Amino acid sequence: MKKNVVSDALRTGLNRRPGRVLRLVLLVLATAVFFVFARYARYAKIDEFSGYKTGQMQVISGVIFAAIFAVSYAVQLRAGRKLPVYMHVLLAVLTGAVLLAKISLLDYVSDDYDIFLSNWIYEYSQMGWKEGLGRYIGSDYTPPYLYLMQIISRMKDYPPQYLVKAISIAFEVLMCTALMKLTSLRVKGDGAPLLVYHIASLLPTVVFNGAYWGQCDVIYVSFCLMAVYMGLTRRSARSMILFGVALSFKLQTVFFLPVLLPLWLRRDIKLRHLVLIPASYMVMMIPALWGGKSLHHVLTVYTQQAGNYNFITMNGPNLYQFLPDLDKEMLYRMFGGMAMVLGIACMMAMCALVSVHRDRLSVDATLLSCLLMLSGIPFFLPKMHERYTFGADVLSLVLAVFAPGRRILLPLCFGFASYAAYTAGLPGEKILDLKWAAMFQMVGVALTAAELWRALNTDRQNAALAEVKA
DSSP states (O other): OOOOHHHHHHHHHHHSOOOHHHHHHHHHHHHHHHHHHHHTSOOGGGGGOOSSOHHHHHHHHHHHHHHHHHHHHHHHHHHTTTSOHHHHHHHHHHHHHHHHHHHTTTTOOOHHIIIIIHHHHHHHHTSOHHHHHHSOSSTTSOHHHHHHHHHHHTOTTSOHHHHHHHHHHHHHHHHHHHHHHHHHTTSOSSHHHHHHHHHHHHOHHHHIIIIITOOOHHHHHHHHHHHHHHHHTTOHHHHHHHHHHHHHHOGGGGGTGGGHHHHHHTTSSOGGGGGHHHHHHHHHHHHHHHHTOOHHHHHHHHHHHHTSOOOSOBBOSSGGGGSOSSOHHHHHHHHHHHHHHHHHHHHHHHHHHHHHTGGGOOHHHHHHHHHHHHHHHHHHSSSOBGGGGHHHHHHHHHHHHHSHHHHTHHHHHHHHHHHHHHHHHSSSOOSSOHHHHHHHHHHHHHHHHHHHHHHHHHHHHHHHHHHHHO
16 A cells, blocks of 8 residues: 655644744744735725825735734744644634734724724824824823824824724734733643633624724733733732733723732732832823823823713613613712712722632632622723723633633623623614623623632632641
């Protein structure tokens, strides 16, 4: 019987582990192929611009998204360096397919972009760098996000809408990397962390938030998740710097900050490094201060935000969806104070729980406490948007992988609640009454609390068993 030499050689080659050179070759080849697909993808907005020829604008689009692909694939090549060659080829195909799917959503124009971002970008395009940095445009946004808008404004002959969404898609790479690293803290092997990486990039709320809606929640969430990972791996200073950078982008970073307590109780972080949070925040404000914005503005921008939109809920899947269908501003005047107390009480109860069980705080329990704060605090606070549980949607994936038999419902509940709430804030009919979204969120919060209690008591039982054996 004759051997098929070519087939055997190909099979052997695909099943071998790639070395550094082969991984580099795979990266270059895959990026080149993706560039061709990205260049010739459909970009309807390009027809509205005449500064460049269509071909040149397609090349720019191809370069931008090929760069995002290259970074994403490089991260996966490094993380899965022990996997065989055929798995790396599959990862390249999957990464490219997901990114091309997101490119197909770039032409949708949201109300937020049409009313706010497009006007800000145009205003920035009419002034110099320093003047733009000091101008009070979009003054209820923090300066770091406006820096990005000012950079986008420099490309006057390219659809800014694509660049706004490209920034969010690029930060999805950082977010998925952080989730992958968090997964690797408890799960051995390369397969599960890479699976989390790709599932996270495909979550409906992730796709809707960035590629479709052009929102920026992924920016602060990616920094926060990486900060949590740095904390759990005892890189305290880096963790605090990342939290400070996240806070400079979005106030919702405060939903992550209570995790500092269990990290400190575990002796993963040092109290003296907490000063790095406000320090890194102020470093991010230096360009705005140089441009002429006042110190008072950069320090009080969040207090200005807090005074806006005095509604009991802003499509958030929380407790107040169960109130009568009355004027939300009137409901805020009636129940806003109570809602603030409930939100703070939720945080304090969580802090008390982890303090009492400080000797049982494993990685699993620490992440569960973080998830409970990300999902529970917005469930009780007023004025919550549908996007404010974004962190819970993605972090729940990691915890589901830690114990898939029991926790698979966590990402399903949180994901469905957020998706249903998103449909209420986007054009078209919402898929369900938001009471159902709030119900799924409530179930997710309850399951998370039960899992945290189980984790704390399991750790106590394991510790007692270890003492008996000793």
